[in-house]
Amino acid sequence: MSTRPFEIQEVHQGRLQSPFHPRLAELDTLNTWHTWKGYTSADALYCEDLEYFAIRNATAVFDLTPMTKYRISGPDALDYLNRLVTRDMAKIKPGRVAYAVWCDDQGQVIDDGTIFHLREGEYRLCSQERHFAWLQAATIGFDVTVEHETENVAALAVQGPTSYSTLSAMGLDLAELKPFGLTHVDFEGSEMMVSRTGFTGDLGYELWIEPGKAIALWDALFDAGKLFGIRAIGTHALEQSRIEAGFLAAYMEFLPADETIRSGRSRSPLELGLDWLVDFKKPNFNGRRALAEEQRRGSTWRLVKLDIDGNKPANHSYIFAKSKNNKSEIGFITSASWSPVCKQNIALGTVRTPHGKPGDSLWVEIYYQREMHWNRKMAHATVVDKPFWFPPRRSATPPGPF
Amino acid sequence: MKTYDAIVVGAGHNGLTTAAFLARAGLDVVCVEKNDYIGGAAVSRNLYKDWTYSNCSYVCSLLRPEIFRALELHKHGLQITPYGGSVTFLENGDYYGSYHDEEVAYREMARFSRHDADAYKSYSADTMRQCRFIREFLLSTAPDPTSFKPGDIRELVKIGKKFTEMGEDRMYETIRFWTMSVAEYLDEYYETDVIKASFSGSGIIGTALGIHSPGTAYVLLHHYMGEVDGNVGSWGFARGGMGAVSKSIASAFQAAGGEIRTEAGVDKIIVRNGKATGVALENGDEIEGRLVVSAMDVKRTFLNCMDEKDLPEAFHRRVKNFKIRGSSGKLNIALDGLPTFPALPKGSSLMHSDMHFIDSMERMELAYDDWKDGHWSEDPYVDMLIPTLNDPTMAPPGKHFMSCFVQYCPHQIEGRRWTSEERDAFGKTVIDQIAKYSPDFKDLILHAEVRTPQDIEDEIGITEGNIFHGELTMDQLLFNRPVPGYAQYRSPVEGLYMCGSSTHPGGGVMAAPGANAAREILKDLKRSNTVPENFGDD
Numbered sequence: 001m002s003t004r005p006f007e008i009q010e011v012h013q014g015r016l017q018s019p020f021h022p023r024l025a026e027l028d029t030l031n032t033w034h035t036w037k038g039y040t041s042a043d044a045l046y047c048e049d050l051e052y053f054a055i056r057n058a059t060a061v062f063d064l065t066p067m068t069k070y071r072i073s074g075p076d077a078l079d080y081l082n083r084l085v086t087r088d089m090a091k092i093k094p095g096r097v098a099y100a101v102w103c104d105d106q107g108q109v110i111d112d113g114t115i116f117h118l119r120e121g122e123y124r125l126c127s128q129e130r131h132f133a134w135l136q137a138a139t140i141g142f143d144v145t146v147e148h149e150t151e152n153v154a155a156l157a158v159q160g161p162t163s164y165s166t167l168s169a170m171g172l173d174l175a176e177l178k179p180f181g182l183t184h185v186d187f188e189g190s191e192m193m194v195s196r197t198g199f200t201g202d203l204g205y206e207l208w209i210e211p212g213k214a215i216a217l218w219d220a221l222f223d224a225g226k227l228f229g230i231r232a233i234g235t236h237a238l239e240q241s242r243i244e245a246g247f248l249a250a251y252m253e254f255l256p257a258d259e260t261i262r263s264g265r266s267r268s269p270l271e272l273g274l275d276w277l278v279d280f281k282k283p284n285f286n287g288r289r290a291l292a293e294e295q296r297r298g299s300t301w302r303l304v305k306l307d308i309d310g311n312k313p314a315n316h317s318y319i320f321a322k323s324k325n326n327k328s329e330i331g332f333i334t335s336a337s338w339s340p341v342c343k344q345n346i347a348l349g350t351v352r353t354p355h356g357k358p359g360d361s362l363w364v365e366i367y368y369q370r371e372m373h374w375n376r377k378m379a380h381a382t383v384v385d386k387p388f389w390f391p392p393r394r395s396a397t398p399p400g401p402f
Numbered sequence: 403m404k405t406y407d408a409i410v411v412g413a414g415h416n417g418l419t420t421a422a423f424l425a426r427a428g429l430d431v432v433c434v435e436k437n438d439y440i441g442g443a444a445v446s447r448n449l450y451k452d453w454t455y456s457n458c459s460y461v462c463s464l465l466r467p468e469i470f471r472a473l474e475l476h477k478h479g480l481q482i483t484p485y486g487g488s489v490t491f492l493e494n495g496d497y498y499g500s501y502h503d504e505e506v507a508y509r510e511m512a513r514f515s516r517h518d519a520d521a522y523k524s525y526s527a528d529t530m531r532q533c534r535f536i537r538e539f540l541l542s543t544a545p546d547p548t549s550f551k552p553g554d555i556r557e558l559v560k561i562g563k564k565f566t567e568m569g570e571d572r573m574y575e576t577i578r579f580w581t582m583s584v585a586e587y588l589d590e591y592y593e594t595d596v597i598k599a600s601f602s603g604s605g606i607i608g609t610a611l612g613i614h615s616p617g618t619a620y621v622l623l624h625h626y627m628g629e630v631d632g633n634v635g636s637w638g639f640a641r642g643g644m645g646a647v648s649k650s651i652a653s654a655f656q657a658a659g660g661e662i663r664t665e666a667g668v669d670k671i672i673v674r675n676g677k678a679t680g681v682a683l684e685n686g687d688e689i690e691g692r693l694v695v696s697a698m699d700v701k702r703t704f705l706n707c708m709d710e711k712d713l714p715e716a717f718h719r720r721v722k723n724f725k726i727r728g729s730s731g732k733l734n735i736a737l738d739g740l741p742t743f744p745a746l747p748k749g750s751s752l753m754h755s756d757m758h759f760i761d762s763m764e765r766m767e768l769a770y771d772d773w774k775d776g777h778w779s780e781d782p783y784v785d786m787l788i789p790t791l792n793d794p795t796m797a798p799p800g801k802h803f804m805s806c807f808v809q810y811c812p813h814q815i816e817g818r819r820w821t822s823e824e825r826d827a828f829g830k831t832v833i834d835q836i837a838k839y840s841p842d843f844k845d846l847i848l849h850a851e852v853r854t855p856q857d858i859e860d861e862i863g864i865t866e867g868n869i870f871h872g873e874l875t876m877d878q879l880l881f882n883r884p885v886p887g888y889a890q891y892r893s894p895v896e897g898l899y900m901c902g903s904s905t906h907p908g909g910g911v912m913a914a915p916g917a918n919a920a921r922e923i924l925k926d927l928k929r930s931n932t933v934p935e936n937f938g939d940d
Contacts, residue, residue: 008496008745008747010747010750011509011510011513012509013501013503013506013751015505035505037505106571129523130508130520130523132516132517133517133518133521133524133591134524136517256523258523258524258527259524260527261527261530262534263568263569263572
């Protein structure tokens with residue numbers, strides 16, 4: 001016992017690097033990084049603003065390898081997923097992708113993510129958080145295999161109006177690929193999965209390939225995109241576009257229910273505006289009974305998209321029902337940004353029902369600092385129904401050479 | 403002869419805490435201590451050359467920050483520095499490390515099981531939920547559920563509100579948690595034996611129960627609910643050893659005008675006309691006081707230092723039946739250099755962490771079986787640390803102090819006192835276990851102090867050397883600690899109070915029993931309160 005009978009590798013003590021890291025490091029001039037699920041991930045590479053406009057004006061490339069990925073397969077894969085998530089997965093045919101949420105027995109959201117129906121009976125589930133213990137526990141009674149494959153798949157988001165042109169220049173024929181569709185193509189002898197998905201609310205794709213081909217893919221992509229304004233981007237630019245698209249983020253708009261400690265800090269799909277993802281016609285899924293009860297009795301919270309007067313971003317603000325009465329606090333902002341493309345002051349927030357119906361007038365208390373001094377402003381806000389940014393090109397099939 | 407306002411018996415950290423808060427309220431207080439040093443079981447002892455041993459308690463987490471702040475212990479020399487992680491050595495030559503960094507900890511768990519790595523977050527949230535439930539009640543008196551006093555009712559309502567706020571499922575969870583075994587609790591989350599074994603240690607430290615015994619899940623919680631600087635669950639070292647805790651509180655007490663008398667062991671608490679009026683010392687001296695506060699454990703207080711006839715029969719019987727069984731020993735070792743652990747990679751941060759040498763739940767349970775047979779564990783659960791890697795003040799440069807907490811070790815061997823040969827054999831068992839994983843360890847030993855529960859009882863005075871002054875099982879917690887009806891620091895005898903770890907919320911160098919007792923005493927004296935409120939939601 002005093003000697004080592006076999007070599008034990010100490011687990012890596014620092015941040016991991018994605019297979020695309022060498023290329024990102026070459027392009028990086030700012031040297032500002034953060035940790036994303038143990039990986040080094042760029043805040044921004046050269047200029048946050050220019051990176052944002054690469055998303056809205058050209059082709060932006062974002063490394064999403066650290067995204068948690070699971071492979072779900074087996075004869076009962078569909079039945080398994082149907083019990084796991086709230087929406088009806090039978091409607092998601094091979095070659096299609098579904099946005100989904102899954103809940104605990106109290107109908108509280110554990111996480112949201114995308115489920116790729118790769119082939120008949122074979123799925124990939126992508127999420128922000130890691131859930132292997134939960135996913136494995138949920139297999140009971142099903143002939144299904146759940147495998148963790150985060151490290152086995154390298155992934156890039158290719159987003160923006162010229163993304164279709166860039167990928168076409170790379171030799172990919174994606175003319176018929178509709179939003180939330182996926183296809184398998186050959187890349188230098190390896191199978192690459194291409195999906196028309198993304199986190200930007202714009203025309204865009206995601207590419208999925210074995211890590212060994214990552215550098216070759218990057219080089220081919222950037223070569224093809226040269227004339228289409230291709231640029232690598234960091235998380236900050238992506239986050240800005242995410243809010244414009246009105247997408248939820250874990251730890252921002254909701255906390256994974258299995259990680260909340262205080263009561264009342266989790267959210268149900270109904271409280272997140274995701275009623276359309278809950279299919280009560282399914283006889284059995286995790287959280288069904290609690291959600292049916294909530295639907296009957298009414299929800300406590302409502303997610304709102306806010307169009308706020310003025311131009312001061314409303315980060316961390318309280319939301320009020322009236323401008324003068326501070327006792328009327330009804331919720332708070334969860335994400336906020338100035339939208340360069342809409343020229344709007346936008347935010348997502350959570351408010352107590354019955355407040356927050358589309359068209360409602362609310363007030364947001366904004367604190368902002370100018371040359372050391374703090375100012376406070378009560379800004380009027382309107383609850384809006386639709387995403388702030390939803391360009392026609394996002395769903396055009398075939399996409400044009402914008 | 404002078405009459406003090408209060409006599410505190412025992413200069414451990416709780417006695418000193420009560421004394422300090424009473425002195426700060428303007429009372430004339432004396433604290434008497436049987437040894438020629440203060441600190442009780444929170445001591446730093448110089449027993450070999452230039453080495454300082456934390457020779458009883460050895461790490462700090464539970465010490466309430468409210469008390470630290472109120473007594474301004476930083477001005478009295480106390481500094482707590484956090485340390486991180488733990489490591490469990492496997493018999494097959496591998497090790498399981500628990501790292502301070504969240505992602506590194508995740509990767510290491512995933513090396514054994516991806517399932518367990520992902521389960522950790524919900525385990526941690528569920529455990530923290532229980533911590534938050536109990537933490538708020540640490541620095542307050544446990545309400546009596548049979549009482550109709552407004553204070554009790556207010557506290558009961560507060561508990562009830564916190565409880566029902568959890569929601570139905572979490573209420574069920576909580577009730578189960580308080581009574582289940584640590585093994586069952588861990589089984590709900592983890593599949594890997596060594597990971598469970600590594601976590602289960604916190605469920606049995608200082609406890610005469612095995613990992614499969616009901617109630618041990620709570621003991622795990624007791625080790626999780628501490629904090630260092632708001633990081634709940636973190637552990638730290640007191641710079642200069644655990645004696646720094648007692649010394650700083652003593653200094654705060656003396657700064658408030660208090661008096662400490664060492665080598666002043668109490669023979670009897672004097673009761674006249676049903677009221678405590680002072681103490682008779684072992685040397686024959688008597689000290690008069692308007693009230694007496696005992697920081698000794700409840701058995702030593704009422705069974706050894708009082709006449710039975712001064713106590714109600716039912717109370718006396720309850721005290722006799724209070725569970726305070728010796729189950730832990732201690733080795734304090736001076737080392738000529740840093741031992742190597744070949745299983746660990748060179749420069750591993752795990753050298754700075756808690757080290758354990760039991761890698762399976764079966765071995766954990768077998769260790770308990772030996773104790774039940776009246777023996778120390780042949781294959782003990784050892785919680786080993788080398789504090790000198792973090793604290794330069796405890797050994798000469800390049801030399802080290804090693805602290806080994808050992809579970810299980812009985813108070814007596816098959817019902818009789820330990821012989822010195824048995825004590826040596828116990829020490830050898832522990833040293834041999836560590837040496838299996840560190841071939842150069844034995845050659846580096848310059849001096850080793852081996853302490854059985856019997857030794858701790860003989861020197862410190864704690865009955866059976868039980869580190870918590872009584873086991874932390876549900877029947878001995880909250881309003882049941884130490885005796886139902888007497889859980890609010892008052893005894894059946896007028897003018898006699900309790901402030902040691904036998905009272906709520908129990909042991910672990912928290913200073914909370916001492917502070918809570920002071921609050922109740924000041925209330926009885928109609929003095930203004932000097933004891934801080936808890937910081938609230940965290």
